[in-house]
Amino acid sequence: MKRNKYYRAFRAWLDELGRRFHFIKLLQSISREKYDEKLSAAVFYGILSALAINFFYQPGHVYSAGATGLAQIIQVKLATYGGLNLPLAAIYYAINIPLMVLAWRQIGHKFTVFTFITVSFSTLFMGWIPKVTLTSDPMINALFGGALMGLGIGLALRANISSGGMDVLILTIRKRTGRQVGNLSLTLNGVIILMAGLSFGWPYAFYSLVTLFVSTRVTDLVFTKQRKMQAMIVTSYPERVIKGIHTGLERGVTILNDAEGAYKHERKAVLITIITRAEYHEFKWIMRETDPEAFVTIADNVHTLGRFMEY
Incomplete structure (x- = not known):
């Protein structure tokens, strides 16, 4: 009861702000279930990434990939050559600000809003959680730090949100060039690791x-973005379902008309579509909104030939 009360108050506050700010209107268009899921994932990512950084990366002098690793390198360089002891959280946030502007202009507004929320939580927890030295062994710190970071990234991807940082740059470059995400990620992270080696030594x-490596493996265990799923939908409202899939997922649908239910002999339509695991939660929400009585079967980890877009 209290949760419903607070949620209604929060939505009323959003309604008021939505009249003045465009990005608030984007939050208003998101259902309560999806908003709660994305917000929870952003909080969990913030906590796990902060624990990885403050408990393992910084005490073990292990440099992460992405914007976090770049922030670590900048922090050490400023302290060594400039005498500036800036907090890592402040440097990390400063790196993400221009990336948020780039995401707003090049990728999408909803993507940018939740990326901004995720980065903000990560920065806050990075500043609030104290730096603790559990062990001085860099290998143990690398293993446990990578596991925590990979878990956080996997949870974020399951909610279809971005952890910010180099993800924004990678998606922007992919949008312009069509290059694979994996190759772009390997290139950018390789540059950061090379910088760490040249600056502080190859160990x-x-x-x-x-x-x-550990982070990517754990991320794959929690969530595999490239895994494809085939959904077969038996529905009495095909046009409504197709519109929801086209609008919400931008996926194509194959229609098999004139199907018949064997029990009541009702006329049905069978729809077949291919989605990614990243889109599965969105797909379930679309089905509940368009036809909650539809019969849906999911085939996991299918392979496709031909044109299939991975966003």
């Missing part, structure tokens, strides 16, 4: 490679 580059 640090090795530990960065270890934490990057």
Whole structure:
């Protein structure tokens, strides 16, 4: 009861702000279930990434990939050559600000709003959670730090949100060039690891490679974005369902008309579509909104030939 009360108050506050600010209107268009899911994922990512950084990366002098690793390198360089002891959270946030502007202009407004929320939570927890040295062994720090970071990224991807940082740059470059995300990620993260090796010694580059490998493996265990799923939908309202899939997921649908239910002999339509695991939660929400009585079967990890867009 209290949760409903607070939620209604929050939505009323959003309604008022929505009349004045465009990005608030984007939040208003998101259902309560999806908003709660994305917000929870952003909080969990913020906590896990802050624990990885403050408990393992910084005490073990392990340099992460992405914007976090770049912030670590800048922090050490400023302290060594400029005498400036800036908080890592402040540097990390400063790196993400121009990336948020780029995302707003090049990728999408909803994407940018939730990326901004995720980055803000990560920055706040990075500043609030104290730096604790559990062990001085860099290998152990690399392993456990990578596991925590990978878990946070996997949870964020499951909610279809971005952790910010280099993700924004990678998606922008992919949009302009069509290059694969994996190759772009390997190139950009390789540059950061190379910088760590040249600046602090090659053992640090090795530990960065270890934490990057562990992080990606754990992310794959929690969530695999490239895994495709086939959905077969038996529905009495095909046009409504097709419109929801086209609008919400931008996926194509194959229609098999004149199907018949064997029990009541009702006329049905069978729809077939291919989605990614990243889109599965969105797909379930679309089905509940368009035809909650539809019969849906999901085939996991299917392979496709021909044109299939991965956004």
